[in-house]
Amino acid sequence: MQPIINLSGITKEYIMGTQIVRALRGVDIQINQNEYVAIMGPSGSGKSTLMNLIGCLDTPTAGTYLFDNVSVENMTDDELAEIRNQKIGFVFQTFNLLPRADALHNVELPLIYSGISAGDRRRRALEALESVGLGDRVDHKPNELSGGQRQRVAIARALVNNPSIILADEPTGNLDTTTGEEIMAVLEILFQAGNAIILVTHEEYIAEHANRIVRILDGKIGSDDRVERRRHANGVTAAQSSGHQ
């Protein structure tokens, strides 16, 4: 099986005045379509930097990156935008929803930029919102939603364009344990549906959802282990769990 993500010798440097910050110092990693990867490591070790590179939000200083066998490190901004739009779903720690737009519009956003007609857009966005258990909150603005609900809107947005891979950078970082569990349950469904998931977390119990744990230390991969999934998000579906709130 071809890895969907193939990084080799990736480095990322930031120039701060006279100082060079080496956020990544040579990372090699392959990730397959059926993997659920947890990336862990101390603060400042380069996890977010790596996620941004994988998510085509940023380009490496050196090294090669094949996404789905296509080299992306020399792509233009617009070509990267196309990949983000079609192939990648991003979930951020801080949700990153448009504050003035309602849930439905937020979820429609990626579809707008792939030129999908209004009717289809609405239908697919509603479907996505229902699949994360927010069918009854479609016209709420972000500030009218709880943190967990906001993150589920963000997940609906990430999955609405059927990406090959979901990237989640500390998706539960701003949420309490129970709400965090609900988010993990939604991701579980996505994983079962065949999406590759890459997740950054500081919490061991969150990482236990993954079948592979990558530890980053000082911009390098410290360890990379395939593990038995010790934790499966409880059999409760997202739709049911929203009813408990």
Add this chain to the structure above:
Amino acid sequence: MQVTRFLIEIRESIAAAFRALRANLLRSILTTLGIVVGVTAVIAIVSLLHGLDRTVKREVAGLGTNVLYVGKYPWIQMDDFWKFRNRKDITLEQGQRLLDLVTLPAAASLQVSASSTVKWRERTARSVSLDGHTSEGRLVHDLDPEFGRFYTSLEARDGSNVIILGNGLWRDLFEERDPLGQRVRVGRHVFTVIGVLPEQGTMMGMDQNASAVIPLQTLLKLFGTRRSMVITLRSPDAESLALVEDEARGLLRRIRGIPFGAEDDFAINRQEMLLDLFRSLTAALFAVMIGVASLSLLVGGIGIMNIMLVSVTERTREIGIRKSVGAKRRDIMWQFLVESVVVSGLGGAIGMGLGLAIALVVSSVTSLPAAAPIWAVLLGLGFSTSVGLFFGIYPAAKAAGLDPIEALRFE
């Protein structure tokens, strides 16, 4: 596919622009102040000038394109009024001799005017302008009655008491009853109504409909002969106008005994002079308007650019979010361009409303007509949106060029 995609993205741009506008309504309106002022000035001035232009053209047209008015006073007096006043009157004899000698005009007549009351039964019209014409006046001034007849050359020579009423005067006195053959009192004298002129416009501020025409001889006989004549000459066509003028000038100089090399002591007027004067006045006003408008549009444009830069900074995160889900450069570019065009177009629309309102108010107060030509409306909208487009480019390009990660991280 490309086109539908483009349309979908533009729709989103417009929707996003309006969301942003609603969120900052007051600020958006204040921003457009410069544009509002600019467009208001353009629309108000253009509407008034346009209305004025039409009136002046219509009134001046009443003078006849190919007609020369030879008299004591020039219509446009750049010099001292007393100089013209001190000129000797053009006497009836001088006028008559000129008419006998000219060969080039298609028609020529003499005229003087007086003012009097006109009464029929218990109805009175005051300060009616009485125009005394020789019988050729009908040809020179197109004075064919709508009904009834013009006076004959016999009546004209004898100075008969016959009168042709202007359309409005007839309505006032007779309330549309048949006036033909009726006797009216003009001052102390009794006249027989023989015709009614067709509806006419005003001419140089005077309502032609309220005037009446009587034979020149009658006017001189009843209202006094000490008046300066106006000789009117109709040229057969526009090309011969200058020849007709030269002939009349040469003859009248001889008749009035002006030595060689001395200045004319009369003036030859024509419609064209008034139009020229009016054109140069409007050109000056237009120049002022263009100055005011471009200055305020420039100020407005800079205001828009400023507020758009603020808007881009405020919405850096939004830009990051849009980019992270796949918005391309041109999507962001469009979004902010549309926003700035919408803001400035809004200002243009407000300015247009204000400008029209001002024009209407001015016209109702001063009786100047106001009419906004469609090109002025399009110009106002076109200008304001172009200003938005032009001054929106830099902020929009700045937004489009933002790095997604830095934009997302922006606090």
